[in-house]
Amino acid sequence: MKSAVETLNPTRVRLTVEVPFEELKDSLDAAYKKINQQVTVKGFRKGKVPARVIDQRFGRGAVLEEAVNDALPKFYTDAVNNAELNPLGQPEVDITELKDGETLNFTAEVDVRPTIEIPDYSGIEVEVDAVEVTDEDVEKAVEQLRERFASTTPVERAAEDGDVVTIDLQAKVDGEVLEDGIANGVSYTIGSGELLDGIDDAVKGLEAGGEATFTSELKGGSAAGKEAEVTVKVTQVAKRELPELDDEFAQLASEFDTLEELKADSRKRLENMKRYDQATQAQERVLDKLLELVEVPVPEKLLEDEINTRKHNLEHHQLAQMGLTLDKYLELQGKTAEEFDTETREAAIKGIKTQFVLDELVNKEKLNVNQEELTEHLMRRAASSGMSPDQFAQAVVQNNQVPLLVGEVARGKALAVVVEAATVKDTNGEIVDLEDEEEGEEAAETAEASAEDQGADKGEGEEKAEA
Incomplete structure (x- = not known):
């Protein structure tokens, strides 16, 4: 087998391959064997039909086509290896000449990995955010932890900002109740923004048993993105109560005995998070600088x-x-x-x-x-x-x-x-x-x-x- 490589551009080549016909022998034998298993000829046992009979009955062209399809991947791979190419994806193959008993010629165009020169990268300099944790950051982290340990107490009054209400919802689109538009016993904190737009205004001022209707765009489900008429019924109003920030809270929310120890640990965790972010930032910016240095x-x-x-x-x-x-x-x-x-x-x-x-x-x-x-x-x-x-x-x-x-x-x-x-x-x-x-x-x-x-x-x- 002979092969030559023509560079079409920095990322694409054309292989021209010439295969002596004798190198197709194994694939021809395999083609006759495969066709033998698929056909029935009167007077011959299945799988025992002579090659000349297959040529006469089904045509030599069918055998050649089967043999070439079988052999092409191997010849292509050999040509790629001989040329020491790094192909990307599948080639576009074109059989340029097939002469029975003489030769098989084909071309294969394929994308290849470009040759890349890596320059000296030791001079790369980048700037990242400093690791700084303020007292406000610590207080915010502790407050978020405090929120997680909030308790609720049912109250007999109208719902206000920050209250936790238990609600039933029903959504209609074009006057029809959606199959997935009913939800009962949903717990919602007013002002959290976790449900539908407009729900806060709808439920504020309602007591248990109160009901309101509002229009909102659905965020998910079968009618996502559509305007819906939503009916909300409040079944319970509860007041959220936060624990006192003291040593007792520290013991409740962590493995520490004092609030100061809890705050110190929160500061350390925040510093670690910022170092993690800083490291990620460094990688990203160094990578960007490296890509700027290399022509790809x-x-x-x-x-x-x-x-x-x-x-x-x-x-x-x-x-x-x-x-x-x-x-x-x-x-x-x-x-x-x-x-x-x-x-x-x-x-x-x-x-x-x-x-x-x-x-x-x-x-x-x-x-x-x-x-x-x-x-x-x-x-x-x-x-x-x-x-x-x-x-x-x-x-x-x-x-x-x-x-x-x-x-x-x-x-x-x-x-x-x-x-x-x-x-x-x-x-x-x-x-x-x-x-x-x-x-x-x-x-x-x-x-x-x-x-x-x-x-x-x-x-x-x-x-x-x-x-």
């Missing part, structure tokens, strides 16, 4: 597929679960379809570039992933997916996605290498020293966040194409 051509077909995948996932999975259409989502976001398309395209481009650059860094820095790192990453992914580690691991193995997880961890390690080499300062001008363990985890998650939407679908195609 993006395959148009890959970009088109990625944009379509993102739109499909949003419309048919995320929004469908919330009972929203894409048009309604854009309305709530205050975006036009053109703005959405532009943002989706930009996000897709960044995701593809991120994966290309970090994969190149993995190769350049010769980074490997050990079993412990892979297991830790699997545990985090399982937790974020809502599955148990065993369930998630089983799904990964069944879908042949272990290489994808390995790639995610490796890209995270690559980003951590860049962050370690970068200068990170906070808004006070102080150097931020990100701990290695935290840095590695944060980098993995940041790399995922930038590339995972397209990486899972596209990456799977890549793994198959590169196998």
